[in-house]
Amino acid sequence: MYDSFLIRSDSLENFEENGKVAGFKFSVRIANYRGCFLGLHNGYYCEVDGVSYPREAQRLAVNGKPPRSFEELMKHAVLEHWDMQDEAFLYVYKEGGLEKGTHRVGILESILGAYGSSPRDEEYVKNPPDPSLGIGTGKTSVVCYYDLELQG
Amino acid sequence: MKTNYDIKLGVSLYSYQDNYYFHRHDLEGCIAAAAGAGAEGIEVFSDAMIPEWPYVSDAWIDKWNGWMQRYDVEPVCLDHFSDRMMWHDKQLTDEEMFERGVMYIKLARRLGCKAIRVLHEEHIGPKAFVCKLTDYDIIARLLPIAAENDVMLALEVHTSDGVGAPYQQKYIELAEKTGIPYVGLQQDFSTFSYCLSTADIVTQVAESGANKEVLMAAREEQRKAYFGKYDFDEAATAALIEKLNPSDADRLALHSILPSLKMPAGFVERRPFHGASRKAADYEKLYKDLYDNASKLVYCHGKFYDIDENGQVDDMDYPTIFKTLIDGGYKGYIASEFEGNRRMNMAGWCDEIEYVRKHHKLMRSLLGRE
Numbered sequence: 001m002y003d004s005f006l007i008r009s010d011s012l013e014n015f016e017e018n019g020k021v022a023g024f025k026f027s028v029r030i031a032n033y034r035g036c037f038l039g040l041h042n043g044y045y046c047e048v049d050g051v052s053y054p055r056e057a058q059r060l061a062v063n064g065k066p067p068r069s070f071e072e073l074m075k076h077a078v079l080e081h082w083d084m085q086d087e088a089f090l091y092v093y094k095e096g097g098l099e100k101g102t103h104r105v106g107i108l109e110s111i112l113g114a115y116g117s118s119p120r121d122e123e124y125v126k127n128p129p130d131p132s133l134g135i136g137t138g139k140t141s142v143v144c145y146y147d148l149e150l151q152g
Numbered sequence: 153m154k155t156n157y158d159i160k161l162g163v164s165l166y167s168y169q170d171n172y173y174f175h176r177h178d179l180e181g182c183i184a185a186a187a188g189a190g191a192e193g194i195e196v197f198s199d200a201m202i203p204e205w206p207y208v209s210d211a212w213i214d215k216w217n218g219w220m221q222r223y224d225v226e227p228v229c230l231d232h233f234s235d236r237m238m239w240h241d242k243q244l245t246d247e248e249m250f251e252r253g254v255m256y257i258k259l260a261r262r263l264g265c266k267a268i269r270v271l272h273e274e275h276i277g278p279k280a281f282v283c284k285l286t287d288y289d290i291i292a293r294l295l296p297i298a299a300e301n302d303v304m305l306a307l308e309v310h311t312s313d314g315v316g317a318p319y320q321q322k323y324i325e326l327a328e329k330t331g332i333p334y335v336g337l338q339q340d341f342s343t344f345s346y347c348l349s350t351a352d353i354v355t356q357v358a359e360s361g362a363n364k365e366v367l368m369a370a371r372e373e374q375r376k377a378y379f380g381k382y383d384f385d386e387a388a389t390a391a392l393i394e395k396l397n398p399s400d401a402d403r404l405a406l407h408s409i410l411p412s413l414k415m416p417a418g419f420v421e422r423r424p425f426h427g428a429s430r431k432a433a434d435y436e437k438l439y440k441d442l443y444d445n446a447s448k449l450v451y452c453h454g455k456f457y458d459i460d461e462n463g464q465v466d467d468m469d470y471p472t473i474f475k476t477l478i479d480g481g482y483k484g485y486i487a488s489e490f491e492g493n494r495r496m497n498m499a500g501w502c503d504e505i506e507y508v509r510k511h512h513k514l515m516r517s518l519l520g521r522e
Contacts, residue, residue: 001355001498002173033169033494034200039239078239084173084200114235115283 002031003144006107008087012148014097021097023057024048026148028090030082031109031140038062039078042110043070045132045143046092048103053092055131062088074128098150106143108132153224154192158483161515162186162193162228164453165201167490168504170497172201177505179203183219185505189512193228194220195487196263198256206255213262220264228485229306229451230260234271234285246290253286253294260303267304267451269338276310278319291335292326298334306338306451312430314343315449316441324448336450340489341468344438346430347374348409349467351457351492356405358499366393366402370409378469383431387412439476446480457492459510463517474518486515 011027028044030036043055059067062082067089082088090107110131163186171177177185179201186194199205204212220227232253236243244252253270260268273287286294291305298305307323309315315337327335348371356362370393377384390410398406400416407415458466477486488511496502516522 001494004498005174029173033166033173034233037238040237074241081199081205083203084169085175112237113283114233114237115285 001140002029003140003142005029006031006109006140006144007105007146007148009146009148010151011089012098012103012105013151015091020095022095023091023093024098024150025061025089025091026105027087028060028107028109029087030084030111032111033084034114035082035084035086036111036114037078038073038080038082039075040112040114041070041073041077041082042112042128043131044090044110045106045108046090047106047143048092048098050104052132053094057093059091059093060088061091062086067091100150102147102149104145105148106145108143109140153187153190154226157519157521159478159519160192160485161190161454161512161519162195162485162487163189163191163508163512164195164229164231164487164489165197166195166231167488167493167508169197169200170493170502171504180219183223183225185508187223187225188505189488189509190516191488191508191512192225193485193487194225195229195231195269195489196227196265198231198259199233206259208259208262216263227264227266228487229267229269230256230263230265232256232268232270232286234283236283236285246287249286250290250293253290254297257294257298257301257303257305261301265303267306269451269453270305270307272307272323274311274317274319275308277312278317288322288326291323292330295326295330295332295335299332303334304450305335307335308338308340308451308453310340310342312343314438314441315339315445316437324445336448337445338451338453339442339445339449340453340455341465341470341473342453342455344435344469344473345467346378346435346469347371347467348406349457349492349495350460351466351495353405354458354499355495356401360401360405361399362401362405363399366396366398367405369393369396370406374409377432378435381432381435386410386429439472442473442476443480446477446482449477449482449484451484452477452482452486453489454486454511454515455489455491456507456511457490457495459507459514463510463514465511465514470514471518474515478519488512488515 006029008027014021014024043058046053055070059069061067165182168182256268271285273285309320323335327333353367357364373389374384390413403413403415406413456465460466488508490504490507493502493504
């Protein structure tokens, strides 16, 4: 299980857009030993200091490309593989970013099962589930928490 | 190191997934580790360890061939997966699943692998998943293509009733009926697991705070039953565990082998350990089926989760499995497939390379080679 290793401990930082702090980001690794095709990545349940941030506020920077929304990944990255060895960055929009100091970050990835073909999957292809439901969590089915010091 | 033995030893690179995930060894390093353990064959873990997967360039194949030469090993098997869910908005049809199978066969040939490990419909039971995997009809369509490419379709059997089950035998009959000997069964040794693995106990102790002594006590009853050749008494073992005042974590950890143990409130039912209800006679039948089918098997996964202080696999009877395969006339590869990593790495770094080395030493000694 990679539950303790999904976020690199020195990776939490604020990020800027148009000269203003627009949110925060941290590194993420995939919990599945096979990697995945990004079209199946359904976003994260992401919680920081008890506040949760929906999929719509999240972007994923992976494979050296600029951050992309999960809607875009699901529609256009169907043949793009996220290798099990590679680190990605999860960008989360929050005006002003995070305060200095240590933050408790919890994540649960929601990647739809590649085996597929169950009635449940049929439903998910039409209506991707909310990542907070703990669906499509592959090899890690619990929210993993990390205490991270804001860098920079 | 190449040999002329009938039974050859290999390593599935799945065994080194933590070394790969945590960047301690790249693919070449994993191949070198397998060669260092004494392996002669390499099973490549397709989508995880081929960076260009699934569109592999000739340049990468050249690099792969170079590694095979440098470390004096040969490619043996490519891992096939039956992924119906490739796209977020549709699932693969049978036709597309067949096409995926063709892709695996062709890539195996380009890599020099003589087999693909196929995730077939019955790989963990007669109706394994709610998902529909690569089923009999798709296998039948793939068969001529496998022959054309000289790649065996090795159907991996993980089930509790082993390779003798009629729903597995139908594939051997398919090869006989069509006269195309390019489909066969692959035995994964996990079928013969007779007790809770110490790898799982390590995980439970590290993750949920279960008591090692309580879990080991239950495991010991399973071991006594297996080696004493009597039926494991689940109710008596549950009663014995109750006397040890088990914690909630202990109860949860033991549910898979002791379903009658009282569970804490809010417990969600899980699939039991496949050996939980097996009787002494069931093991006898499993070994007989293995013996009867040994000469027809096309590949074996030497599955293991942990190795004990005597150098034995802690939850499978390797001496009996090996003797049965040898006596039954098995010819082909046995590839180490270490799965203790995922179970034990929460408790600290799990030295996969050393585990595989020990495993190969055990296998060589069981084959009378050291």
